[in-house]
Amino acid sequence: MGMFEPNADWTQQARENIAAALAAAQSGLGNRIIVQEQPVGEDAQVLADYMSLFSSVADSVITYQFFRGNRLPTKVRENRTGGFDWTLGSGVSSLPGAADADYALFINTEDHFGSTGRKILQVIAAIGRVHVEAGLHAGRAGLVDLRTGALVWINADLRMGGDVRTPEGAQRRISQLLEDFPGRPVPAGASQ
């Protein structure tokens, strides 16, 4: 209630539901999606590095791109021309499986649900006009050009809808995450 508590069952359900929802959403994307095999050894290390890099870059995009007033001075030119210039670097071509694909879709979500106790606390707090957050529902999805590393498209919201513990909720989350997904991605470079 006062802090995050892990719940293995919910996590497992959410994982399965999101995977199923993603598979179902494929057809709507206008692309063939190959699910990344779990690599081993050095490949796994490279993938892990890029997953962390994606999260950091996505967070930077959220902080420094989404809100006009908070943009970095170094991004001033792009801001004037309305451009979007974020990249993971051309090293992404070394990702395992990159040779067989044009783009990589990174998705990560994090959810914490308020317990009953927390909700009761919320009600009591609301009576006293004290704000208590119920949970955390954050999601990030990004499409990366595997030849240049450029971030072609990104969608991130730190307050998303959809209860990922249920199949319907997971579908809703995925459809929110993939909202405005570029149906037929433009060729590399043209997007910048």
Place this chain on the structure above:
Amino acid sequence: MKIPAWCTSAALVAAASSAAAQDFRVPPYQGIYQPQGVDERGLWMEADEAERGLRDSDLVIRDQALNAYLREVLCRTVGEDRCNGVRIYIIRMPAFNASMTANGTMRVFSGLLLRVRNEAELASALAHEFAHFERRHVLTGFQRRRSASDLLMWTAVLSAVAGQPNYAYLPLVGGVFEFSRDQEREADILGLAYLKRSRYRPQCAADVWKRLMDEADASALGRAQRSQRYDRVPFFASHPTQQERAGYLSSLAGAEVADRTVNADTFAVVMRPWIAQFLDDQIRLNDFGGTEYLLAQLAGGTWTAELLHARGELYRSRGNPRDLVHAADFYRQSVALDPSRAEAYRGLGLALMRARVLDEGRAALVRYLSMQPDARDAPMIRALIDQPL
């Protein structure tokens, strides 16, 4: 788990001094354990996830020989059956630390390996971490923190509603840290029980903490800070003070027993290939006093070419004019002992160039390049040599 034998030793904490003669008993081994209940399964799931990350992390030292050695020491300390529940990951991190997660992931920092002097001291650290695992401290610690944070939320909201300060705040937070310190004591004592049952000398457990206090004092002195006090517990301390730990560990270790080993020689042989890298990481901490202390400890009166080189690097990195003089001297002593040490010529050259002793500096750098023409920094060094000064 309620094990009578354990209750006796837990009670010993209060009367540590009288416990020296007491016989330690290790609780019977429970076999392969699977997490029970929502909390524990959740914690294991998180730990599994983190361990998957660790498997692919760049920070993990994967050298087979070193990993096998640590595993061997752990198994010898806690027993073959127990050690199978644990995976050890050596993390390249220059701090004295080790940790244990709920699912049996043991992280051992390289800084710990640099600071323990023999196998028995290493065994005492591994045994302590294993004790956290066997007593399922992550679970009970989590539950304790949760109940405190639940109460904290309620009292915070209710006192905000009532327009009063939250008087429960300090006792609730203090209770969590006190509980954590109790867990550490419990792990220290059970860890010592494993050690007493093994072939290692249990008195070694206290030695580590004594040296850590000295190192912390040296660090504080080097930073012109006041040294911390060891005779009282800070409010937010998660562990007992080193002095307290050294005290009860040495009294509980009891009298010396024959046929105990510390295996300092084997330990030194296994660590030899790693000392240079671990020292390099340590020097980058910018902790002059602490590193000086550590180097003197490692040397123990006989300075090897490697340690002299490291000392040169330490002084050169601080880089006051007086430090550069000493640094050059340490590098010279290092190459006198081992003329094949190319990096010492590099350090000597750079220290001298910075001290504007140009000719000798250039000569040392030329020597470095002639020994290692393909060094990564060769173009930069060459530019430095050719630069008109």
